[in-house]
Amino acid sequence: xxxxxxxxxxxxxxxxxxxxxxxxxxxxxxxxxxxxxxxxxxxxxxxxxxxxxxxxxxxxxxxxxxxxxxxxxxxxxxxxxxxxxxxxxxxxxxxxxxxxxxxxxxxxxxxxxxxxxxxxxxxxxxxxxxxxxxxxxxxxxxxxxxxxxxxxxxxxxxxxxxxxxxxxxxxxxxxxxxxxxxxxxxxxxxxxxxxxxxxxxxxxxxxxxxxxxxxxxxxxxxxxxxxxxxxxxxxxxxxxxxxxxxxxxxxxxxxxxxxxxxxxxxxxxxxxxxxxxxxxxxxxxxxxxxxxxxxxxxxx
Amino acid sequence: xxxxxxxxxxxxxxxxxxxxxxxxxxxxxxxxxxxxxxxxxxxxxxxxxxxxxxxxxxxxxxxxxxxxxxxxxxxxxxxxxxxxxxxxxxxxxxxxxxxxxxxxxxxxxxxxxxxxxxxxxxxxxxxxxxxxxxxxxxxxxxxxxxxxxxxxxxxxxxxxxxxxxxxxxxxxxxxxxxxxxxxx
Numbered sequence: 001x002x003x004x005x006x007x008x009x010x011x012x013x014x015x016x017x018x019x020x021x022x023x024x025x026x027x028x029x030x031x032x033x034x035x036x037x038x039x040x041x042x043x044x045x046x047x048x049x050x051x052x053x054x055x056x057x058x059x060x061x062x063x064x065x066x067x068x069x070x071x072x073x074x075x076x077x078x079x080x081x082x083x084x085x086x087x088x089x090x091x092x093x094x095x096x097x098x099x100x101x102x103x104x105x106x107x108x109x110x111x112x113x114x115x116x117x118x119x120x121x122x123x124x125x126x127x128x129x130x131x132x133x134x135x136x137x138x139x140x141x142x143x144x145x146x147x148x149x150x151x152x153x154x155x156x157x158x159x160x161x162x163x164x165x166x167x168x169x170x171x172x173x174x175x176x177x178x179x180x181x182x183x184x185x186x187x188x189x190x191x192x193x194x195x196x197x198x199x200x201x202x203x204x205x206x207x208x209x210x211x212x213x214x215x216x217x218x219x220x221x222x223x224x225x226x227x228x229x230x231x232x233x234x235x236x237x238x239x240x241x242x243x244x245x246x247x248x249x250x251x252x253x254x255x256x257x258x259x260x261x262x263x264x265x266x267x268x269x270x271x272x273x274x275x276x277x278x279x280x281x282x283x284x285x286x287x288x289x290x291x292x293x294x295x296x297x298x299x300x
Numbered sequence: 301x302x303x304x305x306x307x308x309x310x311x312x313x314x315x316x317x318x319x320x321x322x323x324x325x326x327x328x329x330x331x332x333x334x335x336x337x338x339x340x341x342x343x344x345x346x347x348x349x350x351x352x353x354x355x356x357x358x359x360x361x362x363x364x365x366x367x368x369x370x371x372x373x374x375x376x377x378x379x380x381x382x383x384x385x386x387x388x389x390x391x392x393x394x395x396x397x398x399x400x401x402x403x404x405x406x407x408x409x410x411x412x413x414x415x416x417x418x419x420x421x422x423x424x425x426x427x428x429x430x431x432x433x434x435x436x437x438x439x440x441x442x443x444x445x446x447x448x449x450x451x452x453x454x455x456x457x458x459x460x461x462x463x464x465x466x467x468x469x470x471x472x473x474x475x476x477x478x479x480x481x482x483x484x
Contacts, residue, residue, distance in 0.1 A: 022373035023403065029377035030399035036392025041440050047391040054385035055342075062342035139388025140340070140347035141354045143436040143443060143451070146388045147346055187348060189441040210441060211450045212348030266346045 045175075052177030055148055059180045062136030062148060127242060129273040131155040135170075135266060136180070145188035145210055147171065147266060149274070152179045157274050160240060165272045168246035168264035169193065169234060173274065185266055186247065187212055194237040195247050197230055204257060206232060206247055214248045214260040226250050226258045242278040312474060319479035329476040330363045330371055331379070333469075338383040349450055350436075353458035355465070356383040357431055358424075360398060362462070362469040364405050365420045376402040393438040397431055417466070424462045429455055 009015035039046055133151035151157050153176050163170045163183050171185040184191050187208040195206045195216065202225055206214045216232060218224065230250040236243030248260030266272075309316055338356035345352065360379060364371055376398030383394040408423065415423075432455055436443055443450070 023406070025372070025374035026376060026399050026403045026406075029374050029380075030396050030403065032377060033380060033392045033395030033397070033399055037390055037396055037438060038392070040390035040392055041438075044390065044440065050391070051385055058339055058342055058386065062344065135344075135346050137342040137344060138346045139386075140343070140345050140352040141350060141454070142341075142388035143350055143439040143441050144388040145348075148342065189443060210349060210443060210447065262348075265348065267348055269346070 048175040051182065052152070052175050052180065055180045055182065056152065056177040059136065059148070059150065062180075063150060127275055127278075130161060130276055131157055131274045132271060133157075133274065135183070135269060135272055138185070138266070143210060145185040145191075145208060146174065147183045147185055149173070149181045149183050149272070150179070151274060152177045152181050154178050155274075157181050158277070160277050162241045162245070162275050162278070163272050164245055164275060165264045165266075165269040167269070168262070169241065170264055170266050170269060170272055172240065186214060186262060193241060193247060194235045195232040196235040197226070198233045198246075199230070202226070203235055203237070204232065206260065209259075212262065212265075213251070214262065215254075216248065216250065216257040216260045218257045221256060224253060224255070224257070226253050228253060230258070231263070232260060236278060240277055242275060313477045314479040316479065318482060318484055320481045320483050321477055321479055322481045325476050325478065325480065327370075329472055330367070331375075333472055334359045334363065334379050335382050338379075338386055341386045341388065350454045351457070353454065353461050354383075354387070354428075354431065354435070356387070357394075357398070357401075357428070358458065358462055358465045359469065360401065361405075361424050361427060362466045364402065365415070365423070366466065366469050366473060368409055371402070373402050373406060374399075376400070389435060389438065390440050393435060396438075397434055401427060401431070417463075420466065421462060424466075425459045428458045428462070432458070 009019050036047075131151040133149050133155070135147045136150045138147040139145065147170075149157070149163065157173055157176045159173050159176055159181075161173045163172060169186060171183045171188075171191065173181050174184040175182040185208070186193060186206070187210060189208050189210050191208040193206045194203070196203045202218065203220070204216045204218045206216050209215050216226070218226070228250055231246060232248045232250070234241040234243055234245045234247055246263045248262055250258040251261045252259040313321070334356055337359045340352055340355045343352075356379070360371075360376075377395055380395035380398030381391070383389075383398070384391045387394060404427070405423075412419065432451055433448075436448070436451055
């Protein structure tokens, strides 16, 4: 559509001024944007409060998407239940019979799972989770890889806490709002996780590549001992992540390490667990002698 | 007896008798729809890579091209800020890019005041790659040049999706101008 005639200024002084003001306003907007951008690249945490407030406000939209499917299904099932109560009863009894068999099979699988975990030296989930929540969305339009979590400070979530699924590590909490928080996924290019090979102590860093895979960089360079199919777990070095959480499986060996596929694909994860920050005994041991020598240091 | 023209009493926007456009709808719909499109990251899609088109930006382009002069030139500032809050980009990157887009479209329009749909699509196909590349560059993520093919699926999808968005905007434009206000 053609622009309205009011946008052609001609010799009309007022229209000329209006057009000029428009360019000026847009130019000021761009300048302000550049300033904000510079600030948020320099100090990424500056606008954390603003962002958490915004995602808290819009969280119901995400919750509707995540929980709406479950809710609507229950609603229609309740209505449908009145129509076929008799046949349903027979079906349920049949299902229970099958379920008993399945339960026995599941127990056997659980035992096998435990045995395999013991082989892989994966830690059993003995740490009490802070919160259990859903991933309600992700920055699917941006080059950054963040996800929105449906739990916030009210549930005890604090920045830095690792987020895991039953299949492995998902990421860590970056900003916590009241009811939502923002999770830095493992595949973000800013995410670096200290890992080790599950079978031995080959230590490495797992860096995000923004495309769903991780780059595993070995710390000790030399002959690359990695093979396709190797499992990497968190090493716990540097705190934050509990040691022994599964992270990635090697899918391609490179010169200085490997490319790994995420074991816990966040897209396939329904419910995730927020765990407390792992500080390890090492940090406590470091703190103790400091307290004994100089109490003033502890306050800092 | 003379018959009135068929459009004298009624047109695509509803009855002309006793009805008028609502200023809230006429001016609010573009803003609200662009802001709703900015909420796309809250869809329950956990993407391993940038996949979805930047719908907020696409709607801004479509509205700006469909109805020049409806969005003021400074619209890039508030709309970009809102988009920044949810997109995962550092705050300010979309304020900058949206504002620059508004200026660029204004300058382009001085040059080509009459355009057809294909030209609009061509312009969008020019603006979207620039926006996505600049967005990836300003996002603060350390993407190397070899990783840029990562953006290609999103880029192609955004360009292909633009005609659908433009069609949606023209439908929304009809909603915008529906005569809902009673007068007299």
